[in-house]
Amino acid sequence: MQDVSYRYRVDEAELLAVDGVSLEIEEHQFVVLLGSNGSGKSTLAKMMNGLLVPQSGTVTVYGDSTAEETDEVVFRIRSTVGMVFQNPDNQMVASIIEDDVAFGPENLGVPHDEIVERVKWALEAVGMYDYRSHTPLKLSGGQKQRVAIASVLAMKPKVLVLDESTAMLDPVGRTEVMRVLHDLNTKEGLTVVLITHHMEECVGADKAVVMNAGKIVYQGTPHELFANEPLVASCGLELPPVAKVATLLSERGLAVDAGECNLNRLAEQICRLK
Amino acid sequence: MSIEVEGLGYTYMKKSPYEKRALDNVTFSIAEGDFLAIVGQTGSGKSTLLQHLNGLIKLTEGKVVVDDIDLTVRRPDYKRLRYLVGMVFQYPEYQLFDETVAKDVGFGCRNAGLSPEETAQRVREAIELVGLDYDDIAERSPFELSGGQKRRVAIAGVIAMRPKVLVLDEPTAGLDPKGRREIMDMVVRLHGTVCPTVIMVSHDMEAVAEYCNRVLVLSHGQLVYDLTPAELFAKGDLVRELGLDTPVSVRLADMLRAKGWDVPPVLTPKALADAIADILEGRV
Numbered sequence: 310m311q312d313v314s315y316r317y318r319v320d321e322a323e324l325l326a327v328d329g330v331s332l333e334i335e336e337h338q339f340v341v342l343l344g345s346n347g348s349g350k351s352t353l354a355k356m357m358n359g360l361l362v363p364q365s366g367t368v369t370v371y372g373d374s375t376a377e378e379t380d381e382v383v384f385r386i387r388s389t390v391g392m393v394f395q396n397p398d399n400q401m402v403a404s405i406i407e408d409d410v411a412f413g414p415e416n417l418g419v420p421h422d423e424i425v426e427r428v429k430w431a432l433e434a435v436g437m438y439d440y441r442s443h444t445p446l447k448l449s450g451g452q453k454q455r456v457a458i459a460s461v462l463a464m465k466p467k468v469l470v471l472d473e474s475t476a477m478l479d480p481v482g483r484t485e486v487m488r489v490l491h492d493l494n495t496k497e498g499l500t501v502v503l504i505t506h507h508m509e510e511c512v513g514a515d516k517a518v519v520m521n522a523g524k525i526v527y528q529g530t531p532h533e534l535f536a537n538e539p540l541v542a543s544c545g546l547e548l549p550p551v552a553k554v555a556t557l558l559s560e561r562g563l564a565v566d567a568g569e570c571n572l573n574r575l576a577e578q579i580c581r582l583k
Numbered sequence: 584m585s586i587e588v589e590g591l592g593y594t595y596m597k598k599s600p601y602e603k604r605a606l607d608n609v610t611f612s613i614a615e616g617d618f619l620a621i622v623g624q625t626g627s628g629k630s631t632l633l634q635h636l637n638g639l640i641k642l643t644e645g646k647v648v649v650d651d652i653d654l655t656v657r658r659p660d661y662k663r664l665r666y667l668v669g670m671v672f673q674y675p676e677y678q679l680f681d682e683t684v685a686k687d688v689g690f691g692c693r694n695a696g697l698s699p700e701e702t703a704q705r706v707r708e709a710i711e712l713v714g715l716d717y718d719d720i721a722e723r724s725p726f727e728l729s730g731g732q733k734r735r736v737a738i739a740g741v742i743a744m745r746p747k748v749l750v751l752d753e754p755t756a757g758l759d760p761k762g763r764r765e766i767m768d769m770v771v772r773l774h775g776t777v778c779p780t781v782i783m784v785s786h787d788m789e790a791v792a793e794y795c796n797r798v799l800v801l802s803h804g805q806l807v808y809d810l811t812p813a814e815l816f817a818k819g820d821l822v823r824e825l826g827l828d829t830p831v832s833v834r835l836a837d838m839l840r841a842k843g844w845d846v847p848p849v850l851t852p853k854a855l856a857d858a859i860a861d862i863l864e865g866r867v
Contacts, residue, residue: 345759345760346758477757479624480826480827480828481624506760545760545761550789553852554835557855560856563860576842579839580842
């Protein structure tokens, strides 16, 4: 993304949602995109696969500009960058899980045998293959969201963008989805862009990006971000609980790493103090 | 003002192939002043329990008495019950509908037949109690507000009915960190002022540890624990086996104890940091 801006028109007023942002998402990375409501995260995410096209600046996906309007390019971009949204119910189209997962590749004109293979692979990747002939209606939130992810995976995207896809889940469901995402990232090399309000989901990410009022105010490791509590607070965010303990200890003059957000590592650091 | 629940049970779709036992022999009581958390996995019966407390589900088994309203009698006074127990559902902002914030917040009062003056006064009071600026917001459309503001407007609509018990089903779900903090500050303020009793369903154990004085744990429709947060989280693995998180501070304190540290029971990051500093500086 190169110097990208997007403004919404609401009645007469204009709202600059994304303001001159440049961002590079590298292949195979796990990137967490943070920011309070209205900071521009979702708008930025929707520009990653051309659902929105910036009014200025360019978004390039594996060499294709999202501003190009030919069907071929639009198709290529949309199947390269898959999107998963907040409410899985809004993303389910079929009454049987495997049909739902097959819907995407069917639309892409994938041959039948390959669809069968992809559906199996995608459902196995999210741990839902045993449910393939069930209806999605009776699943838990976490299971539904995993099926929604499988449905996108079946289109073989290289990048998965998740817009608050864990927000409506209970802790068990959230853990399930996070495990699936990290597995896909490490085993399949899938690039993941995760938008979230849950700071603890930054644990294990390669990069954290923070948006505030339409601009990127931080890009770097989650670790360095959480070592900077004033910045975190000024963006309307908070420290994940582990980093909160680490920060409080470091404020008390103890030699621990203030941005540590891994529980085991913090415990080791504390033990070394004695 | 107290709530007594005794032997409460409930079965959905009774005598059908879809029959499901949602609550089974649940007994507890809530005293005025309690800030009570109800926790448990999805499907453990939390919502079914809440809906009994203001008569949204009709009592079929056991006993529920709220203040002096006995729900076992033939015709309980549901109207008074619903004024007494204010219910804030999940994502309450989806219930906003009116043209202005003031009209929306006053809907319950108008429905209850209160005079326009009384309604106006209660609306102003409720909007201020949820931490919004009445003059700034009253005449605006609720739909142009931020997520956190919308939620507070929806809660103001409940507060305007002046309930003595406030029941909240996952009040911070889906909000950003700032929104979560604002809502919890608001709930604490309401608990300290107009609603002496607060009952909150939550999956957020950090919040439960920080704010609540009691926790009820439901599992498969049964009440398995009724304890203080400190007592509950001291159970460690037993809590995790129920599919619940424990607060990070509790887990970290457990890890340190396993390494021979003498850490006192703690529930919050601040308490843990203080305890660690005390130990290292030889104050204990």
